[in-house]
Amino acid sequence: MLGFEEIIFIAILALVILTPEKLTEFAREVGKIYAEYKKAKRMIELEVLYGIPSDEKLREEMEKKFKELEIEVEKFKVSKYPPH
Numbered sequence: 001m002l003g004f005e006e007i008i009f010i011a012i013l014a015l016v017i018l019t020p021e022k023l024t025e026f027a028r029e030v031g032k033i034y035a036e037y038k039k040a041k042r043m044i045e046l047e048v049l050y051g052i053p054s055d056e057k058l059r060e061e062m063e064k065k066f067k068e069l070e071i072e073v074e075k076f077k078v079s080k081y082p083p084h
Contacts, residue, residue, distance in 0.1 A: 014026075043055070
């Protein structure tokens, strides 16, 4: 773990090397990358530990069911009587 002095040293060094404008852009990009990492980590945890499918798998399943439902609706429209 970094101590207070090391964090201050790194912050001053980053400010000198990157300049204030580039430092804000860099910090923003690091924040985005970290947020994506946390999201991916959480999705993997849910899928592995609890068997909850990720958003991608869930979307694929929903699209598959929706297509099946559309086929059934078309069959119903074509026939005079609904299937029993």
